[in-house]
Amino acid sequence: MKLPQKLVQRAVQVGFLLSLLLAWHLLTATGMVNPLILPTVPSVWKEFTLLVASGSYWPHLRITLYEYFVAISIAIPSGLVIGYLVSRSRYAIRVFDPLFSSLYAVPLIILLPVYILYFGLGPGSKMAVGATIGFFPVVLNTIAGFGTVDPLYVTAARSMGATGTQMFRHVMVPAAFPVVLTGMRIGLILAFLSILGTETIVSLSGLGHQIVTLGELLKTSAMFAYIAFAIIFSFLLNWVVSTAEAKGRRHAP
Amino acid sequence: MSTAIRTGGARSAPAYREILARLFGARLADKIARPGATRLIIVIGVFILWEVGVTFFGDPLFVSPPSEVMEAFGGLVDDKAIVGAVTTTFWEVAVGFAMSVASGVLIGLAVGLNIFTRRSIFPVILLLYATPQVVFLPLVIMYFGIGSASKIAFGVSHGIFPIIVTVVAGVQNLSPVLLTSARSMGANRRQILRWVVFPHMVPSLFTGMRLGMTGVLLGVLLAELYVSSGGIGYYTRLYTDTFAPAKVFSLILVLATFAILLNELARRAEFHFNRWRG
Numbered sequence: 001m002k003l004p005q006k007l008v009q010r011a012v013q014v015g016f017l018l019s020l021l022l023a024w025h026l027l028t029a030t031g032m033v034n035p036l037i038l039p040t041v042p043s044v045w046k047e048f049t050l051l052v053a054s055g056s057y058w059p060h061l062r063i064t065l066y067e068y069f070v071a072i073s074i075a076i077p078s079g080l081v082i083g084y085l086v087s088r089s090r091y092a093i094r095v096f097d098p099l100f101s102s103l104y105a106v107p108l109i110i111l112l113p114v115y116i117l118y119f120g121l122g123p124g125s126k127m128a129v130g131a132t133i134g135f136f137p138v139v140l141n142t143i144a145g146f147g148t149v150d151p152l153y154v155t156a157a158r159s160m161g162a163t164g165t166q167m168f169r170h171v172m173v174p175a176a177f178p179v180v181l182t183g184m185r186i187g188l189i190l191a192f193l194s195i196l197g198t199e200t201i202v203s204l205s206g207l208g209h210q211i212v213t214l215g216e217l218l219k220t221s222a223m224f225a226y227i228a229f230a231i232i233f234s235f236l237l238n239w240v241v242s243t244a245e246a247k248g249r250r251h252a253p
Numbered sequence: 254m255s256t257a258i259r260t261g262g263a264r265s266a267p268a269y270r271e272i273l274a275r276l277f278g279a280r281l282a283d284k285i286a287r288p289g290a291t292r293l294i295i296v297i298g299v300f301i302l303w304e305v306g307v308t309f310f311g312d313p314l315f316v317s318p319p320s321e322v323m324e325a326f327g328g329l330v331d332d333k334a335i336v337g338a339v340t341t342t343f344w345e346v347a348v349g350f351a352m353s354v355a356s357g358v359l360i361g362l363a364v365g366l367n368i369f370t371r372r373s374i375f376p377v378i379l380l381l382y383a384t385p386q387v388v389f390l391p392l393v394i395m396y397f398g399i400g401s402a403s404k405i406a407f408g409v410s411h412g413i414f415p416i417i418v419t420v421v422a423g424v425q426n427l428s429p430v431l432l433t434s435a436r437s438m439g440a441n442r443r444q445i446l447r448w449v450v451f452p453h454m455v456p457s458l459f460t461g462m463r464l465g466m467t468g469v470l471l472g473v474l475l476a477e478l479y480v481s482s483g484g485i486g487y488y489t490r491l492y493t494d495t496f497a498p499a500k501v502f503s504l505i506l507v508l509a510t511f512a513i514l515l516n517e518l519a520r521r522a523e524f525h526f527n528r529w530r531g
Binding site: 008009013017091094096098099103105106109110111112113116117118192193196201208211215223230231234235 | 296485
């Protein structure tokens with residue numbers, strides 16, 4: 001009997017992840033590894049269920065989300081506006097696009113110490129890092145999206161007598177939309193990751209801070225539970241943003 | 254991301270060129286109006302604004318004008334500890350990058366060349382790639398110590414995935430026609446790898462290497478900023494803590510220049526190896 005290919009592939013994937021879990025369990029349950037360094041699977045699971053059931057994650061998550069929303073409400077509008085303004089002239093694109101893409105290649109996280117100096121150890125410096133890092137994919141894709149609208153469409157619309165607003169609403173926006181949407185997705189994800197990262201490096205509160213604090217207190221099981229929580233949360237965010245992108249693409253204006 | 258822009262031909266903006274022509278005459282205006290020259294002028298303008306703004310309104314504890322940053326840069330070059338720190342970071346990045354490329358290409362080929370592993374293992378790799386790795390930073394330090402090992406490990410974990418993904422993508426896009434015709438002409442497995450798979454993989458490999466380099470640099474810096482006893486990340490934190498902004502900014506400028514140069518180099522290589530496709 002020949003098993004369907006799809007099933008075998010799924011089995012390999014699940015098997016791979018399960019065997020990782022099993023290896024972890026065997027290493028810790030037999031006492032080969034100090035539980036302070038790598039806690040046992042059941043203890044992490046217990047902490048995790050406790051964490052989710054008691055809702056004790058909420059104060060930390062709330063801070064992180066607050067920082068996140070401020071960061072993206074700076075990064076996305078400014079990226080869209082600046083990107084659109086630059087894309088209006090081919091000359092401006094040639095001047096500014098290499099500038100933005102070079103800066104995008106710099107690991108901007110190095111600005112963190114400076115931001116801490118300016119905005120303090122609290123949420124301010126995280127918002128600044130998130131906004132800075134989230135800005136670049138948005139601005140670059142907005143330039144790319146609005147800068148590459150097929151001239152044929154523009155000429156056709158103009159020859160049919162489209163006004164400026166009509167041109168923007170019915171030609172430019174629909175043509176640029178998919179690329180801009182992708183930029184926004186990348187910006188939304190990068191902003192979250194960089195906020196999580198800066199909280200880990202130095203902070204007073206938030207999810208990343210909680211992970212580090214628990215690690216320093218050697219409460220490794222609780223730390224792993226928070227790590228799992230942060231991973232699941234960011235997968236969730238990833239899924240929400242990607243679904244929104246796909247939906248937006250289908251209902252393109 | 255921005256490679257799709259078609260901007261050929263836009264040598265200058267007419268209105269802008271006209272203003273320049275009135276000021277400097279037509280010959281000079283043409284030179285200044287070139288996008289590259291204008292870009293340079295904008296960058297210099299930002300530095301001048303920074304200089305003037307900071308000299309008159311800035312608090313010297315928090316921000317330094319570029320002239321002082323340049324002066325501090327001279328001091329940094331003389332300081333043995335700083336030179337050591339910069340070398341440490343570059344060394345960590347180099348080792349991390351070499352390890353990422355070597356293992357990334359091997360894993361990418363192993364996964365990508367076989368349809369079964371590509372369909373079954375590749376999604377697992379994509380899942381790992383999508384995992385936010387920063388949350389593991391405290392663990393990485395716990396397991397690898399605060400020295401260079403943890404920085405290299407964190408750099409590799411950031412740099413390896415883009416390389417694997419682009420190698421798999423490069424192998425995947427291989428047209429079956431090419432493979433069949435190579436085989437029908439009697440090529441053996443090694444010859445196919447060398448003359449069909451390899452040339453096809455190279456352009457996307459360079460894309461992967463560029464992304465991987467950015468990843469390694471990010472990973473190393475994150476780990477250095479988190480906890481370390483040397484490297485650029487450590488000294489930027491030290492100098493901000495001791496309110497020496499001129500030194501901080503000159504270290505940041507060193508790093509930014511390094512990152513931009515590497516990126517540009519990789520982009521050129523990418524372009525160069527893509528040319529044969531026409």
